[in-house]
Amino acid sequence: MQRLDRTELIFKIIAYSFVTLFAIAALYPFIYTISAAVSGKLAFETGKVIFWPVDFQMDALIGVISDKGFWIAYTNTLFYTFFGTAFSMILSVMAAYALSKQRLVFRSKINFFIVFTMWFSAGMIPVFLNYRMFGVEFRWGIIYGFGIQAFNLILLRNYFSGVSKEIEEAAIVDGANEFQILTKVYLPMSKSAVATVTLFYALSRWNGYFWNLILVNWTVEHPLQVFLRKYLSEYLLDENASITNTPYSPYSYMYAMIVMSIIPIIVIYPYLQKYFARGVNVGGVKE
Amino acid sequence: MGSKFNRDIDTMTIEELKDEQQSELIEKNKWHHYWHLIKKDWPLYAMLFPVLLFFFIFRYMPIYGILTAFKNQADLTLGVGESPYVGFYAFRSLIGGDYSREFWQAFRNTFAISMYGLIFGFPVPIILALFFSEIKSDVYRSITQILSYLPKFISTVVITSIITLMLFEGHEPHQAPGILTSVLTNIGLISAGTRMLGEPQYFRSIYIISGIWEGAGYGSIVYFAAIMAISPTNYEAARIDGANKLAQIRYVTLPGMAPTLTIMLILRIGEILSVGYEKIILLYNVQTYATADVISTFVTRIGGLLGGQSVSLNTAAAAGLFNSIIAMFLVIGANFISRRVSDTSLF
Numbered sequence: 001m002q003r004l005d006r007t008e009l010i011f012k013i014i015a016y017s018f019v020t021l022f023a024i025a026a027l028y029p030f031i032y033t034i035s036a037a038v039s040g041k042l043a044f045e046t047g048k049v050i051f052w053p054v055d056f057q058m059d060a061l062i063g064v065i066s067d068k069g070f071w072i073a074y075t076n077t078l079f080y081t082f083f084g085t086a087f088s089m090i091l092s093v094m095a096a097y098a099l100s101k102q103r104l105v106f107r108s109k110i111n112f113f114i115v116f117t118m119w120f121s122a123g124m125i126p127v128f129l130n131y132r133m134f135g136v137e138f139r140w141g142i143i144y145g146f147g148i149q150a151f152n153l154i155l156l157r158n159y160f161s162g163v164s165k166e167i168e169e170a171a172i173v174d175g176a177n178e179f180q181i182l183t184k185v186y187l188p189m190s191k192s193a194v195a196t197v198t199l200f201y202a203l204s205r206w207n208g209y210f211w212n213l214i215l216v217n218w219t220v221e222h223p224l225q226v227f228l229r230k231y232l233s234e235y236l237l238d239e240n241a242s243i244t245n246t247p248y249s250p251y252s253y254m255y256a257m258i259v260m261s262i263i264p265i266i267v268i269y270p271y272l273q274k275y276f277a278r279g280v281n282v283g284g285v286k287e
Numbered sequence: 288m289g290s291k292f293n294r295d296i297d298t299m300t301i302e303e304l305k306d307e308q309q310s311e312l313i314e315k316n317k318w319h320h321y322w323h324l325i326k327k328d329w330p331l332y333a334m335l336f337p338v339l340l341f342f343f344i345f346r347y348m349p350i351y352g353i354l355t356a357f358k359n360q361a362d363l364t365l366g367v368g369e370s371p372y373v374g375f376y377a378f379r380s381l382i383g384g385d386y387s388r389e390f391w392q393a394f395r396n397t398f399a400i401s402m403y404g405l406i407f408g409f410p411v412p413i414i415l416a417l418f419f420s421e422i423k424s425d426v427y428r429s430i431t432q433i434l435s436y437l438p439k440f441i442s443t444v445v446i447t448s449i450i451t452l453m454l455f456e457g458h459e460p461h462q463a464p465g466i467l468t469s470v471l472t473n474i475g476l477i478s479a480g481t482r483m484l485g486e487p488q489y490f491r492s493i494y495i496i497s498g499i500w501e502g503a504g505y506g507s508i509v510y511f512a513a514i515m516a517i518s519p520t521n522y523e524a525a526r527i528d529g530a531n532k533l534a535q536i537r538y539v540t541l542p543g544m545a546p547t548l549t550i551m552l553i554l555r556i557g558e559i560l561s562v563g564y565e566k567i568i569l570l571y572n573v574q575t576y577a578t579a580d581v582i583s584t585f586v587t588r589i590g591g592l593l594g595g596q597s598v599s600l601n602t603a604a605a606a607g608l609f610n611s612i613i614a615m616f617l618v619i620g621a622n623f624i625s626r627r628v629s630d631t632s633l634f
Binding site for chain 1: 335342345418451
């Protein structure tokens with residue numbers, strides 16, 4: 001018995017240490033980013049910032065907040081996230097509802113039509129040329145051109161398929177039409193699935209970079225991610241970037257920009273992470 | 288043969304003709320019946336229509352553009368339709384012509400990055416889930432789990448920006464190196480002033496380690512759920528039989544999560560060609576093409592999607608098509624096997 005307890009105890013110690021280290025490692029770069037953003041020029045440039053801020057200053061953050069280009073990009077990201085998610089959700093919820101109905105004519109063929117797009121893509125060049133052809137090079141174009149993700153649609157459809165049929169039938173007896181059944185029966189009964197899919201759509205809009213960069217022609221319509229990246233590459237190219245008169249290092253300015261861009265995410269994360277985690281488990285989809 | 292066919296029609300009995308007409312009628316009625324069903328239920332189809340239109344326009348229409356790969360690239364300004372065909376010219380230039388060196392390099396890199404990612408990245412979420420299941424304090428476990436998913440929530444641009452800044456080599460005398468470069472220099476892994484993102488030998492390690500940091504927490508969720516589903520009585524029984532912790536893992540936990548493990552492994556193999564190109568584009572540069580360039584980044588570069596001079600649209604489209612076709616077979620194959628093995632598939 002003694003020996004058994006010992007292996008279990010050793011394993012427990014290893015488990016606690018590993019898990020703790022991993023959690024710290026996951027958080028550390030973000031803490032460092034914040035510290036680097038608010039540390040003084042000399043402290044940062046001599047490598048004194050390791051975990052906590054040294055020689056606290058707010059000027060870098062204030063500098064970012066008063067940067068007009070940054071706010072234009074921020075507003076664009078809010079635009080893409082808000083309207084993009086709304087558009088995606090309205091269309092996906094309606095389609096998933098229709099697809100969850102057994103009586104749908106050609107149901108399996110339509111399902112295949114959707115699922116096939118997850119298997120085969122024409123490739124980046126034809127997709128790019130096609131987007132150009134359909135005018136996806138301005139704000140609203142991005143909204144409709146990246147509206148639906150097959151995976152999210154199937155996730156919703158599977159959830160809707162599990163909604164109790166008795167309540168639906170009762171609603172039909174009461175004279176509810178298709179739209180009322182969806183909004184009064186299905187949506188209230190699948191709150192967590194709807195939240196999960198909304199979160200997936202919103203995150204992919206907020207984090208979107210590549211397609212927006214190559215499709216959107218006007219810099220004033222670029223989202224935050226594109227703006228951040230452009231700023232970073234310009235800074236790193238500039239060997240003399242450090243020689244400035246500001247009370248903060250130019251790199252702190254870059255870190256401050258990152259801080260400003262992830263604040264909303266970090267703030268909502270504790271509230272939304274459970275939906276985020278749930279997405280994986282409902283992800284084991286069947287046709 | 289022809290005469291026999293004619294004779295068949297000539298000698299068709301009245302009854303046979305009737306059958307023919309009837310099946311035609313049934314066929315007609317069938318469509319009529321469908322149309323009737325659709326009309327009766329029109330709100331349902333109206334709800335579905337926008338999404339079908341979306342998939343048609345943005346997922347099926349591009350298939351026509353695959354023709355780009357068989358066209359003369361100089362005339363692509365005419366549009367995909369009008370420019371003349373040159374057959375497999377673009378494919379030949381990829382496989383054995385002007386672009387072959389870069390293409391095969393990208394092809395090898397795609398497999399190498401995926402395989403290393405699989406070998407080093409696949410076990411970590413499993414180990415992490417195993418350790419999470421060992422934490423008996425719900426509060427402590429939740430906190431560590433939630434923190435471990437956090438990086439997955441953050442955009443690729445932010446992640447790669449932080450990586451770039453932390454791996455910064457420093458400008459003497461007025462800028463100290465990034466924090467990671469300092470640490471690695473201090474423990475003697477690299478020499479001072481090394482620009483890690485500019486050295487081909489470091490690229491894959493940077494890509495894969497940061498990938499594990501980013502994704503292992505989120506990846507552990509599915510395994511954690513599988514471990515939690517194992518009945519505690521199995522552990523009790525193993526303990527009574529004198530199994531120590533390792534034996535319990537070996538004979539209870541691992542067999543219990545075997546189905547999940549198998550599916551995840553199969554699905555992962557199916558995705559071998561879909562390396563996260565966005566992250567590579569954000570981390571690589573001319574100096575690291577030798578180890579970092581994958582097929583999709585090669586396509587964006589040769590296709591001139593990110594600007595730059597060397598534009599060969601048809602070569603890029605050909606490489607993309609090559610990638611898509613192999614990827615499709617891998618994904619379909621993986622799903623087929625996964626469905627056979629476990630009755631579960633992603634689609």
